[in-house]
Structure formats: C-alpha cells, structure tokens
Amino acid sequence: MKPPKFAYLRPQTLxxxxxxxxxxxxxxxxxxxxxxxxxxxxxxxxxPGVLIDINRIAELDFVRVxxxxxxxxxxxxxxxxxxxxxxxxxxxxxxHAAMQHxxxxxxxxxxxxxxxxxxxxxxxxxPLMMVLLDAQISLVSSRGARELEAQEFFLGPxxxxxEEDEIVTQIRLPGLPQGAGWAFEEVARRxxxxxxxxxxxxxxxxxxxxxEARVGVMGVGDVAQRMFEAxxxxxxxxxxxxxxxxxxxxxxxxxxxSTDLHASADYRRHLVGVLVRRALKDAWNRATGALxxxx
Numbered sequence: 001m002k003p004p005k006f007a008y009l010r011p012q013t014l015x016x017x018x019x020x021x022x023x024x025x026x027x028x029x030x031x032x033x034x035x036x037x038x039x040x041x042x043x044x045x046x047x048p049g050v051l052i053d054i055n056r057i058a059e060l061d062f063v064r065v066x067x068x069x070x071x072x073x074x075x076x077x078x079x080x081x082x083x084x085x086x087x088x089x090x091x092x093x094x095x096h097a098a099m100q101h102x103x104x105x106x107x108x109x110x111x112x113x114x115x116x117x118x119x120x121x122x123x124x125x126x127p128l129m130m131v132l133l134d135a136q137i138s139l140v141s142s143r144g145a146r147e148l149e150a151q152e153f154f155l156g157p158x159x160x161x162x163e164e165d166e167i168v169t170q171i172r173l174p175g176l177p178q179g180a181g182w183a184f185e186e187v188a189r190r191x192x193x194x195x196x197x198x199x200x201x202x203x204x205x206x207x208x209x210x211x212e213a214r215v216g217v218m219g220v221g222d223v224a225q226r227m228f229e230a231x232x233x234x235x236x237x238x239x240x241x242x243x244x245x246x247x248x249x250x251x252x253x254x255x256x257x258s259t260d261l262h263a264s265a266d267y268r269r270h271l272v273g274v275l276v277r278r279a280l281k282d283a284w285n286r287a288t289g290a291l292x293x294x295x
Contacts, residue, residue: 004041006041006050006051007051009053010053011056011057012057014169017030017057018140018165019142020052021052021141026165027049028048028050029052031051031053031054032053032055032112032115035110037115055076061077063077063081063087066173066174066175069175070172070175071088071173072170072173073113073170073171075112075114076112078112079116080108080109082096092176094183094184095133097182098184098186098200099125101198102124102125103192104192114168114169114171117130117137118162120154120155120156121194123194123218124218125195125198127154128216131223131224132200132202132214132224133173133174133202134150134174134214135171136171137168137170138168138170139162140167140169141165147172148161151226154223156223157223179204180287181202181282181288182283183279183283184198184201184279185198185275185279187275195219196219196263197217198219199216199272199279200214200279201215201279201280202214202283203234203239203286203287210235211236213235215231221256221257227251230251230254230276233246234280244277248276251273252269252273255272
C-alpha cells in the first residue's frame with residue numbers, strides 16, 4: 001500500500017520545526033525514524049496534510065551527562081546509540097540491556113527515542129524504561145515548553161500526552177544510586193517481536209536490606225506501569241523466597257493483561273510473575289555483589 005498525499009518539509013532548526021507544526025494547524029505530523037509512522041501512513045490509519053522531517057535538526061541528537069550522574073538524551077537519539085554507548089552501559093545498564101530487545105538492528109539504526117515514546121506502544125521497551133527510570137520528558141510548541149513525568153506522559157495504548165502542535169525534545173534520566181542492582185527480562189515469540197511480557201527492576205541495597213526498589217512491567221496492560229505495591233513490599237527486606245512470593249503475588253494481582261492471538265490474559269499474568277521473580281533475584285545478586293554488576 002502507498003501513503004496518502006502530503007506536503008513535505010525539512011526544517012533545519014527546532015524553531016523552524018515548531019513554526020511549521022503550528023502552521024499545519026493540527027494537520028501535521030513529525031517524522032524522524034519513521035518506524036511507526038510510515039506503516040500507519042501506508043495502511044491509511046493516518047492522513048496528515050504535512051510531514052515535518054526533523055532528521056536534520058542536530059540540536060535534538062545528543063547524550064549528555066547530568067550533574068547528578070544521570071543523562072539528558074535528545075529526542076533524535078537512535079535506539080542503536082543507546083544500545084552501544086559506553087556512557088549508557090555504565091550509568092544505566094538496565095537501559096542498555098533493554099535496547100538489545102528492540103525489534104531488529106535495521107529498525108534500531110533508524111528508530112528514535114522520541115518517536116518510540118510518542119508512539120506509546122504498550123509492548124515497547126522504551127516506554128517501560130521511561131517509567132522505570134523516573135524520566136522527565138521535555139516538549140516544546142509555539143505556546144512554550146513544558147516537562148512531564150513519565151507516569152503522566154503515557155495515557156493509553158498508542159496514546160501519549162503530546163499535543164498536536166508539540167515536539168518531544170529530550171528525555172532527562174536522573175542518576176541511579178551507586179551500586180544499584182538491575183535486571184531486565186523479556187519473553188517474545190520470536191527475536192525482534194513485541195514482548196508478550198517484560199520486566200525491569202532496579203534495587204538499591206544497603207546493609208543487606210532493600211532501601212529503594214523499582215519494578216516496572218509492560219505487555220500486561222494498556223501502558224507500561226510501575227508496580228508500587230510490590231516496591232513497598234520489598235522495602236526494608238531481603239529478597240528471600242517469602243518476600244519474592246509476596247512481590248510476585250502483588251504484581252499478578254496488579255496487572256490487567258488482555259487476550260489476543262499471541263497469548264491469553266492468564267498466560268501473560270503467569271508469565272509476568274515468573275519474570276518478576278527472575279529479575280528481582282538477578283537485581284538483588286548484582287546489588288549485593290553475588291552477580292558481577294556488569295553482567
């Protein structure tokens with residue numbers, strides 16, 4: 001299939017792109033990697049009058065270290081950059097690990113972080129990482145700039161809080177505690193497919209007890225979500241079998257997976273519990289030194 005007719009603009013600066021999007025008056029779409037937008041155009045699921053190509057806006061392509069040890073990541077940063085950049089591997093190894101599960105190399109070479117989170121697929125890895133890592137997402141329009149927490153950015157399946165005249169400009173990831181343990185687990189039917197379920201975990205352990213826990217899941221609800229009840233269960237505990245049982249039960253009770261042609265809701269609920277247990281064990285072992293932090 002072929003896309004409908006559209007005008008095509010290629011601004012050189014962010015200011016030019018914002019102006020063009022404002023002039024489109026709700027009939028414009030921003031294109032970067034095009035890994036989600038082009039198929040939707042081809043299937044006539046979208047019919048914009050104007051495509052605004054932001055690929056030449058160099059000011060949106062960067063990975064910078066923050067004063068708190070975190071990272072600022074430009075919206076045009078490619079998936080493959082996050083997968084291979086040493087600074088990402090060192091400071092956010094869970095993000096580095098998750099990026100290796102994103103589709104196939106050709107897609108990772110073109111797809112952008114801004115495009116992925118704006119598309120807001122509930123079975124995509126980057127929305128999960130944004131929620132897990134407490135990302136702040138910056139947007140700009142002709143009306144000005146604003147910043148949203150990841151929890152308020154993702155509204156539903158394929159629905160984000162980006163307005164028609166807004167462009168995502170960067171993602172801010174606050175630094176993680178030194179020595180925090182982490183794990184990422186995903187199950188898909190084939191390599192490169194969307195996940196049936198996936199789990200990300202970050203644990204900060206002090207004096208043999210969990211002092212901060214983050215547990216994020218995706219593929220088992222309308223959006224990627226943090227499992228706050230499970231995090232509360234883990235606080236102040238060791239990851240013994242009893243604590244793991246309670247955390248897993250909490251996660252299974254807290255998700256609302258759907259049934260589709262790939263898996264039933266019951267299977268996804270069971271699967272996410274298995275992955276949570278596995279991820280918590282690995283994160284605990286990394287945090288306590290039983291598993292080397294770089295593995």
